[in-house]
Amino acid sequence: MDVLTAMDTCTAMRYFKADPVPKEDLEKLIYAATRASNPGNSQGWAFLIIDDPxxxxxxxxxxxxxxxxxxxxxxxxxxxxxxRMLVGAEHLAKNFAGVPAWIVGMARKVYPPHDPQDSFMHSTIYPAAQNMIVAARSMGIGTCFTTFPGHAEAEIRTLCNVPDDLHMFVYVAVGYPQRDFMPVRRKPIEEVLTWNRF
Ligand SMILES: Cc1cc2nc3c(=O)[nH]c(=O)nc-3n(C[C@H](O)[C@H](O)[C@H](O)COP(=O)(O)O)c2cc1C
Known part of the structure; x- marks a missing residue:
């Protein structure tokens, strides 16, 4: 699948089959995430895969x-x-444990080295997460980019022994899709593009 087709059909998947995603494929998603552009190539990201029942x-x-x-x-x-997002998010929350794997995208406050800023943690983790979901789509794996598991950040920190300097930003649900991927519905570029001058 070419990358534009993957992007075009990378709908958020909130319904998953129970089948586990092989470890090698989960690691490929982390590989894809870590190919992303990031501030000054500081690579302040870290990923936690939670698949323990x-x-x-x-x-x-x-x-x-x-x-x-x-x-x-x-x-x-x-x-x-x-x-669809609201109904699906409720389903996802209620079936949290049934999602084969959750990938928590985290970042360290390390950029720029002389004066680290919070904003650069966001700019580190979001492109990486987007790379991850597009790569997953190309592999026939569904994902949903989420933030609501932040309600359990304290529990995740304790249970998974997360170092204090890692800040959690995204929680990506990963599994084989139970529903079809569809074309994403986004504004036409004419509505958002300006050439040279507004
Ligand atoms: C930063 C961010 C946070 C998101 N948080 C959630 C979330 O907490 N729960 C959820 O179900 N979807 C979440 N999403 C997915 C969006 O809701 C979804 O992309 C949007 O509704 C458009 O749907 P589509 O991507 O399937 O076209 C999030 C996406 C992003 C980029």
Whole structure:
């Protein structure tokens, strides 16, 4: 699959088969992530793969507890994509432990070396995570980029012995898709592109 087709059909997958993703394929996703552009090639990223059933259960229970008030009063989606996101996110939270693997994308505050800034942690981890989800799509593996498992950050830190200098940013659900990939719905470029001068 060419890279533009992978990007075009890289819909967030929130429904997964139970089959595990082979370790080599999960490692390929980390390889893809770590090919990304990053500030000054500082590579302040780190990735934690959680596929241990017990850990997923404990973390999943905490995530659900944190999200429960939102799900109890959740707004309706403003369009089909947002409604699909909200319904799917609830499914994902409720089935946290059933997701074959969760990849936590983290970063260290190391750039620029003379005056490290928080913003460069974001600019380190987000391109890496995007590389990861596009690579996964090309391999027929579904992913969902999420932030809501942040409710269980403390539990993840303790259970997985995460060093204090690592900041957690993204939690990517990974597994074989139970639903079809679809073309992503994004604005046409005419709406967002300006040549030379607004
Ligand atoms: C920074 C970031 C945070 C996101 N957080 C969540 C999340 O917590 N839960 C979720 O289900 N999807 C999350 N998503 C996925 C988006 O909701 C999804 O990309 C968007 O709704 C468009 O859907 P599509 O990618 O399937 O076209 C996140 C995406 C990004 C880039």
């Amino acid at each position: 017990k850990t997923k259960q404990v973390v999943g229970a905490k995530v659900l507890e944190g999200m429960a008030p939102f799900f109890a009063n959740r707004p309706a989606g403003r369009d089909g994509v947002e409604e």
